[in-house]
Amino acid sequence: MANHRLNQIQNHLVSLDIDPTRVDGHVIIITGAARGIGRSAAILLAQKGAKVAINDLDSIKAQETAQEIRKLGGIAEAFPGNMLDETFPAELVAGVLTKWGKINCLINNAGFCHDSAIHKMDDARFDVIMKIHNYAPFRLLRALSPHWMDPSVRDMPKCIINVSSTSGLHGAMGQINYATAKAGIVGLTKTVAAEWGRYNVRANAVAYGWIDTRITQPPTESKVLSLDGQEIKVGIPMNAKKWRDVSDIPLSRPGTADEAARVMLFLASPLSSYVSGTCVECTGGRFM
Numbered sequence: 234m235a236n237h238r239l240n241q242i243q244n245h246l247v248s249l250d251i252d253p254t255r256v257d258g259h260v261i262i263i264t265g266a267a268r269g270i271g272r273s274a275a276i277l278l279a280q281k282g283a284k285v286a287i288n289d290l291d292s293i294k295a296q297e298t299a300q301e302i303r304k305l306g307g308i309a310e311a312f313p314g315n316m317l318d319e320t321f322p323a324e325l326v327a328g329v330l331t332k333w334g335k336i337n338c339l340i341n342n343a344g345f346c347h348d349s350a351i352h353k354m355d356d357a358r359f360d361v362i363m364k365i366h367n368y369a370p371f372r373l374l375r376a377l378s379p380h381w382m383d384p385s386v387r388d389m390p391k392c393i394i395n396v397s398s399t400s401g402l403h404g405a406m407g408q409i410n411y412a413t414a415k416a417g418i419v420g421l422t423k424t425v426a427a428e429w430g431r432y433n434v435r436a437n438a439v440a441y442g443w444i445d446t447r448i449t450q451p452p453t454e455s456k457v458l459s460l461d462g463q464e465i466k467v468g469i470p471m472n473a474k475k476w477r478d479v480s481d482i483p484l485s486r487p488g489t490a491d492e493a494a495r496v497m498l499f500l501a502s503p504l505s506s507y508v509s510g511t512c513v514e515c516t517g518g519r520f521m
């Protein structure tokens with residue numbers, strides 16, 4: 234019943250000409266938001282009125298993104314930390330609750346690839362990709378549960394946005410670990426939608442195709458992810474001709490991080506108040 238009442242209120246606000254793209258006062262956590270899609274989403278959501286918690290492994294870049302948002306007149310705070318760390322997800326949720334007293338939206342975006350052919354893939358390489366794309370989102374959800382299941386926030390808008398990939402939906406050469414994890418996050422999303430709809434929580438995923446960011450640009454010596462002393466090179470070589478061929482993308486080009494971020498705004502805002510348990514494909518039409 235309360236859900237129905239909330240929908241009526243939201244519809245009423247829309248009919249009153251209140252902008253349904255606004256997320257004024259919403260507290261939004263975005264993991265991996267120092268650069269790429271997460272950074273674009275942080276800037277866009279802050280422009281739309283959100284208070285944004287910017288998590289990233291890269292502390293300096295996370296601070297820079299938060300600073301940039303504040304310069305633009307928005308509200309943002311950096312919460313640097315490694316999402317692979319078992320205890321960090323709970324610390325992040327606690328830190329944001331201490332800072333702003335509530336959390337409306339969690340965007341599980343932090344990620345990277347660590348590719349290898351199936352026969353050469355070792356357990357450590359498989360494991361780290363499961364940890365970042367599946368364990369970290371699960372641990373964040375679990376840490377959020379006391380807050381989101383509390384009857385006092387029943388009518389507050391609450392949602393989760395998980396980042397998947399066309400590799401998860403369709404498979405991809407050399408990405409047995411990443412494709413498995415990105416398929417897993419879709420199952421996680423649908424389970425949250427099924428289990429937490431009663432708490433007025435929406436859960437959706439976005440499967441991106443080729444978005445032009447650090448992980449898809451050609452690798453360089455500086456494009457390295459440092460994880461507990463291990464250095465993981467990121468980027469897709471310029472000579473990966475098959476991968477860079479856009480002939481099967483109807484829009485004939487990769488997407489930009491800003492275009493990718495707009496799907497997150499859709500899923501975080503009242504524009505999608507009756508959308509839950511789905512996976513939106515943002516691919517320029519690839520794999521339709």
Ligand SMILES: NC(=O)c1ccc[n+]([C@@H]2O[C@H](COP(=O)([O-])OP(=O)(O)OC[C@H]3O[C@@H](n4cnc5c(N)ncnc54)[C@H](O)[C@@H]3O)[C@@H](O)[C@H]2O)c1
Pocket residue numbers: 264265266267268269270271288289290291314315316317341342343344345346365396397398399440441442443444445446447448449458467
């Ligand atoms: N770019 C694409 O074509 C594409 C396609 C499909 C899915 N994705 C997914 O989109 C998400 C964002 O990637 P992007 O393209 O913006 O890449 P990106 O490299 O530009 O940004 C990813 C950010 O995540 C951070 N990060 C990585 N590991 C972390 C950790 N352990 N803890 C905290 N932060 C961490 C990185 O420091 C980086 O700032 C990822 O989940 C990625 O798998 C990207």
